[in-house]
Amino acid sequence: xxxxxxxxxxxxxxxxxxxxxxxxxxxxxxxxxxxxxxxxxxxxxxxxxxxxxxxxxxxxxxxxxxxxxxxxxxxxxxxxxxxxxxxxxxxxxxxxxxxxxxxxxxxxxxxxxxxxxxxxxxxxxxxxxxxxxxxxxxxxxxxxxxxxxxxxxxxxxxxxxxxxxxxxxxxxxxxxxxxxxxxxxxxxxxxxxxxxxxxxxxxxxxxxxxxxxxxxxxxxxxxxxxxxxxx
Amino acid sequence: xxxxxxxxxxxxxxxxxxxxxxxxxxxxxxxxxxxxxxxxxxxxxxxxxxxxxxxxxxxxxxxxxxxxxxxxxxxxxxxxxxxxxxxxxxxxxxxxxxxxxxxxxxxxxxxxxxxxxxxxxxxxxxxxxxxxxxxxxxxxxxxxxxxxxxxxxxxxxxxxxxxxxxxxxxxxxxxxxxxxxxxxxxxxxxxxxxxxxxxxxxxxxxxxxxxxxxxxxxxxxxxxxxxxxxxxxxxxxxxxxxxxxxxxxxxxxxxxxxxxxxxxxxxxxxxxxxxxxxxxxxxxxxxxxxxxxxxxxxxxxxxxxxxxxxxxxxxxxxxxxxxxxxxxxxxxxxxxxxxxxxxxxxxxxxxxxxxxxxxxxxxxxxxxxxxxxxxxxxxxxxxxxxxxxxxxxxxxxxxxxxxxxxxxxxxxxxxxxxxxxxxxxxxxxxxxxxxxxxxxxxxxxxxxxxxxxxxxxxxxxxxxxxxxxxxxxxxxxxxxxxxxxxxxxxxxxxxxxxxxxxxxxxxxxxxxxxxxxxxxxxxxxxxxxxxxxxxxxxxxxxxxxxxxxxx
Numbered sequence: 187x188x189x190x191x192x193x194x195x196x197x198x199x200x201x202x203x204x205x206x207x208x209x210x211x212x213x214x215x216x217x218x219x220x221x222x223x224x225x226x227x228x229x230x231x232x233x234x235x236x237x238x239x240x241x242x243x244x245x246x247x248x249x250x251x252x253x254x255x256x257x258x259x260x261x262x263x264x265x266x267x268x269x270x271x272x273x274x275x276x277x278x279x280x281x282x283x284x285x286x287x288x289x290x291x292x293x294x295x296x297x298x299x300x301x302x303x304x305x306x307x308x309x310x311x312x313x314x315x316x317x318x319x320x321x322x323x324x325x326x327x328x329x330x331x332x333x334x335x336x337x338x339x340x341x342x343x344x345x346x347x348x349x350x351x352x353x354x355x356x357x358x359x360x361x362x363x364x365x366x367x368x369x370x371x372x373x374x375x376x377x378x379x380x381x382x383x384x385x386x387x388x389x390x391x392x393x394x395x396x397x398x399x400x401x402x403x404x405x406x407x408x409x410x411x412x413x414x415x416x417x
Numbered sequence: 418x419x420x421x422x423x424x425x426x427x428x429x430x431x432x433x434x435x436x437x438x439x440x441x442x443x444x445x446x447x448x449x450x451x452x453x454x455x456x457x458x459x460x461x462x463x464x465x466x467x468x469x470x471x472x473x474x475x476x477x478x479x480x481x482x483x484x485x486x487x488x489x490x491x492x493x494x495x496x497x498x499x500x501x502x503x504x505x506x507x508x509x510x511x512x513x514x515x516x517x518x519x520x521x522x523x524x525x526x527x528x529x530x531x532x533x534x535x536x537x538x539x540x541x542x543x544x545x546x547x548x549x550x551x552x553x554x555x556x557x558x559x560x561x562x563x564x565x566x567x568x569x570x571x572x573x574x575x576x577x578x579x580x581x582x583x584x585x586x587x588x589x590x591x592x593x594x595x596x597x598x599x600x601x602x603x604x605x606x607x608x609x610x611x612x613x614x615x616x617x618x619x620x621x622x623x624x625x626x627x628x629x630x631x632x633x634x635x636x637x638x639x640x641x642x643x644x645x646x647x648x649x650x651x652x653x654x655x656x657x658x659x660x661x662x663x664x665x666x667x668x669x670x671x672x673x674x675x676x677x678x679x680x681x682x683x684x685x686x687x688x689x690x691x692x693x694x695x696x697x698x699x700x701x702x703x704x705x706x707x708x709x710x711x712x713x714x715x716x717x718x719x720x721x722x723x724x725x726x727x728x729x730x731x732x733x734x735x736x737x738x739x740x741x742x743x744x745x746x747x748x749x750x751x752x753x754x755x756x757x758x759x760x761x762x763x764x765x766x767x768x769x770x771x772x773x774x775x776x777x778x779x780x781x782x783x784x785x786x787x788x789x790x791x792x793x794x795x796x797x798x799x800x801x802x803x804x805x806x807x808x809x810x811x812x813x814x815x816x817x818x819x820x821x822x823x824x825x826x827x828x829x830x831x832x833x834x835x836x837x838x839x840x841x842x843x844x845x846x847x848x849x850x851x852x853x854x855x856x857x858x859x860x861x862x863x864x865x866x867x868x869x870x871x872x873x874x875x876x877x878x879x880x881x882x883x884x885x886x887x888x889x890x891x892x893x894x895x896x897x898x899x900x901x902x903x904x905x906x907x908x909x910x911x912x913x914x915x916x917x918x919x920x921x922x923x924x925x926x927x928x929x930x931x932x933x934x935x936x937x938x939x940x941x942x943x944x945x946x947x948x949x950x951x952x953x954x955x956x957x958x959x960x961x962x963x964x965x966x967x968x
Contacts, residue, residue, distance in 0.1 A: 209531035209609075211945070219534040219608040225602045230638045237642035237672060241657065244668055327653035340656070340663050347655050351646070 205383050211213075217385045224389045228396050235355070235400055243350045244405065249341040257411045259324060259332070261315060268311050272398045275304035278395045281297035282370075286387040294387065295371055301394065302367045305360055312357055326350065349408050353380040355366030356404060359397045366390050428933045428942045429921045436742035436839070436936040451536035457522035457837075459543050464510050464518065465548060465906070470557075471505035472902065476607035479861075479895040482888050495878035496563035497579070503566030504584060508591050509550055511822055512680065515687035516633075517542070517598055519829045520626050522568070522837060524602060526930035526937060527620050529611025529946040534604040542597040549591035556580040556587070565876070567677070570658035570669040574650040582651055585644045592637045592644075595683070599633030602626050611929070613948035620850060620928055620952050621710050623891045628714035632679045632686070632721060643654045643669065670732055674725035682721040685785070685817060686714055688825030689756055692778050695828050696760050697953040698926040699775040700767035704953055706759040713752035720749045730798055733807045741797055746796035753789050757782060772924075773847035777828030780855045784820025788813060791866065809869025812862045820858055826907065827854070834909065839935045840916030846908045853901035860894025893930025927954055 203213055210216040246253045283298035285319055302306030326347045333339050370390050373379065429776045430436070437454045440446075447455055480497050490498060521539065525532050533539050540853045556562060564573040573581050606627050610619075646657050647669070656662020658669040697704050704710055726734055726742040755845040760782055771773065791813040795801050804810060834842050864887040869875075880888065922931040927950075933942055950957065 207536075209533075209536065217602050222607055223535060223604045226634055230596055230600070230634055233635050234638035234642050237639040237675075241646065241668060241672070244665065245663075248665075249663070261956060326655045330790070339820075343655060344663055345655070347653075347657060351649060354683060355645075387588055397951065 197340070203383060205378065213383060220385050220389055221392075224392045228392065231396060235352075235403075238348070238352055238355070239403070239407070242352070244346055245341075246411070249338075249344070252338045252341030253336060253345055254412050255338055255341045256349065257409055259319075259322070259342075259346075260349075260409045261318070262409050264311050264315050265405050268308050269401065269405050271304050271308050271311070272401050273303045275308070276395055276398045278304065279391045283384065283388050283391045286374065286384040287381060291374060291377050291396040292377075294374040294379060298367050298371045298374060298387075299388075302364060302371070302383055305364050305367065307366075309357065309360055312353065352404055353408070356397065356400050359400070363390075363394050364391065420603055423777060425852075427921070428944070428946070430934045430938050430943070434934070434938060436934060437939050438839075438936050439631060440939045443794075446537075448582040449540075451540055453494060453521050453525050453533050453536065454837075454937065456539050456543055457518050460513060460517040460521060460546070462549065463543070464513055467505055467509040467673075467710065470554075470898070471502055471510055474502035474505070476895060476899060478502065479892040481878055482880070483892045485880050485882045485885055485888075487643050487877075490878055492865050492878050493563065495563035496565075496876070496902050497854035499876055500565050501557060502561050504588070505553065506818075507566055507680070507684075508588055509546075509553065509820060510596060511684040512595055513598070513612060514684075514826045515691060515796070515829060516602070516629055516683075517546075519691070519826075519833060520602060520629075520687065521598075523833065524605055524623065524931055525609065526627060526836075526933065526941055527623055527928060528605065528609055529614060529929050529942060529948065530605065530609040531940050531942070533601045534609055537600050540603055542594045542601070543836070545590050545594035545597070549587040549594065552587040554592070556583045568644075568647060569673075570647065570666045571660065571664075574647055574657075575659055575661075583650055589641050589644045589648075592641045595633050596637045596641075599630035599637075603634065606630075611946045611948050616908060617708065617711070618948060619711075619751075621693035621704060621707070621714075622687075622690035624711040624714050625686050625693070628685040628718040629683055629690075631716050632683050636676045636683075636722070639672060643672040643676070667733060670729050671726065674728045675722075678725040678728065679718075679721040681817065682717055684822045686717060688781065688785075688822045689714065691825040691829040691832070692760060692781055694928070695774045695778045695832050696763050697955065698832070698924050699770045699772060699778075700763055701955045701959060702763055702767050702953070703951075703955060704759060705762035705765075706755070707952065709755050710759050713755040716752035717749060720745070720752070723795065724749060724796075729800070730801045735896070743796055743798050747793065750789060750793055752787075757786055757789075770956060771844070773844060773851050774828040774832035776848060776851040776855075777824050777831065780851070780858075781824040781828065781959055783817050784855075784858070788816030788820055791816065806874055807869035808865040808873050808875055811875050812865035812869060815862045815865075820862070824854070825859075827851070827869040830905075830909075832924070833930070834901060834912070835919030836930055836935045836937070838916070839919055840912045841919050841923060842905075842912045842916060843908050846904060850901050850908075853897055857894050857897030857899075857901050861891050861898055862894070864888070864890045864894075912927075913965055925958075927958055928952070
């Protein structure tokens with residue numbers, strides 16, 4: 187049993203699905219491995235965002251007045267609009283996965299494109315906010331000229347450090363997500379996906395939903411807090 | 418059915434079949450490889466080079482400390498040397514050492530798989546490592562960094578004039594290399610095991626890699642975001658961690674050690690995995706208390722997340738939180754002791770073959786125990802206040818990192834060298850090197866326990882004259898240690914051409930990695946193995962062989 191030449195094993199692979207990688211036994215194993223890999227990546231991401239959220243909370247407890255004042259500088263209309271836009275984009279993303287599972291090529295592409303449109307809308311609104319903050323002197327460092335409450339200005343600046351840092355990291359994830367969407371659209375257009383093989387769309391969806399959920403945390407933490415918290 | 422042992426299953430290729438080394442030729446076939454074995458070799462070269470660089474800094478520091486006066490290096494240069502020694506050895510040698518070299522090579526072989534779950538990501542990990550290493554080298558050439566490997570704020574963000582940004586960015590990048598390796602291993606262990614290879618049939622090395630990977634996956638991102646905040650503070654000049662601007666430097670220490678304490682277990686857990694493999698192979702016994710050893714790896718990984726503030730007892734944390742962290746720190750000793758007791762119980766009344774890997778592991782068990790017990794001294798708040806920032810701490814963590822992790826890495830490298838290269842290393846020279854390393858190590862670091870207890874602070878290039886005798890002993894030991902590390906470099910390279918051909922299983926060991934050829938073919942196994950036996954099934958093997966083929 188031990189002297190089967192290597193070539194016999196290789197020949198067998200030609201009957202396999204074109205997207206089955208050589209080191210997996212079958213598509214099921216490949217799908218499970220990729221999905222688990224994305225979940226593990228997301229757990230890394232949770233700790234990554236968790237670290238900065240932890241620092242945010244420490245200072246929120248130390249400087250509640252400054253944090254409330256910082257949140258007052260945010261445009262709740264833009265933030266709320268963006269929240270709605272992102273939640274809708276999660277719906278279209280989920281529909282894209284469903285279309286891919288059913289092997290509907292055009293439906294998949296359309297839903298991925300819709301997701302991309304909503305994601306870009308979010309980024310555009312975010313860009314307007316950034317532009318306004320910059321001109322209001324709310325970018326930390328030498329450009330920070332906001333001084334409405336002089337005693338609290340350094341602490342409000344610290345709030346804005348977290349605002350720019352966390353929304354910036356989130357925006358970076360959105361940009362990466364947009365790139366992945368375009369990649370998935372080209373693959374879907376070429377008809378790569380169907381009931382047997384839709385893993386990449388599903389895994390991309392997991393990532394997209396995660397980035398949405400990050401925003402669901404950021405929105406209240408940065409826009410909606412108010413009043414003085416005594417902890 | 419259970420009468421089928423590993424001895425009946427062989428995947429050995431006929432003589433002359435192409436293996437993973439001879440499969441393709443040319444630099445590109447290595448630089449663009451997706452094969453886990455070739456990537457392991459890439460890592461082996463890279464970390465060996467970085468180990469020599471880190472060793473260079475150590476040697477110069479030991480020469481400086483030969484005399485009480487700061488005569489060889491200025492205090493500024495000395496600051497840079499201990500910083501770079503720490504950064505290179507921790508981020509670029511110890512953390513990748515066993516996982517990225519031995520783990521990469523062995524995990525798919527031990528699991529009966531063709532490769533890791535994500536071969537491209539595996540290659541990406543190596544490139545991230547290399548990008549960070551090149552950045553680090555550039556920074557060393559252009560002036561270095563002087564913050565200590567811990568990057569404590571506000572010195573690192575507001576005051577240091579050295580390349581703090583570049584080095585922290587390099588550490589950030591190499592962190593992602595570590596995360597992706599851990600992620601790859603976790604998915605591989607979950608999803609790529611051969612049929613019949615259930616969790617409690619896995620070699621303990623795999624359990625150790627599993628626990629290590631969890632720590633890599635969950636701790637490293639916190640370091641990454643902490644370094645991002647540090648870089649942001651340094652560039653934009655805001656006070657996230659600067660008390661003058663409303664920040665909290667203790668928060669940096671909390672977040673830094675939330676990674677960097679678990680990182681100790683990233684370095685020592687794989688070493689424990691190697692110890693289990695080698696002890697079983699050279700005693701011809703099942704590891705005593707297999708399940709306890711397996712679970713204790715997970716327990717160490719879990720408890721390792723709960724003890725970070727014991728690095729901060731004198732930093733200004735409250736007495737109550739110090740007491741809690743002190744209390745929790747003692748708990749880590751329990752699973753560590755479980756492992757030591759189980760290895761010792763395995764050795765008890767065994768016929769121990771004192772080959773080189775076993776010599777290293779015997780050294781490992783003793784030195785790790787000393788390092789662990791002195792760790793308990795440091796977990797006791799009263800004693801820690803006395804020896805904080807002295808050479809006692811330096812000696813303690815070198816007993817764990819060098820006496821533990823590096824000794825086990827050397828053991829693993831020798832144990833699996835025949836599998837990796839197909840050649841035996843020269844046994845006599847290897848034993849000599851093992852003994853030199855053991856003797857040199859103790860001569861270097863044991864005097865440092867005494868120095869620290871007597872009050873010699875770490876991180877100074879000059880010291881009081883009464884400490885000279887012990888420092889001379891330490892420097893003498895470092896010279897022996899340097900010779901000990903140089904020897905394997907020479908004879909292992911020599912063995913590639915002149916070593917005896919190893920054959921598939923020179924140790925008569927069990928484990929799937931020994932069932933295929935040495936070096937293994939590109940696909941590892943020409944058919945997927947079906948596992949019907951437990952790990953370390955030496956009793957069954959000995960029975961089957963009639964005890965005729967001892968080492």
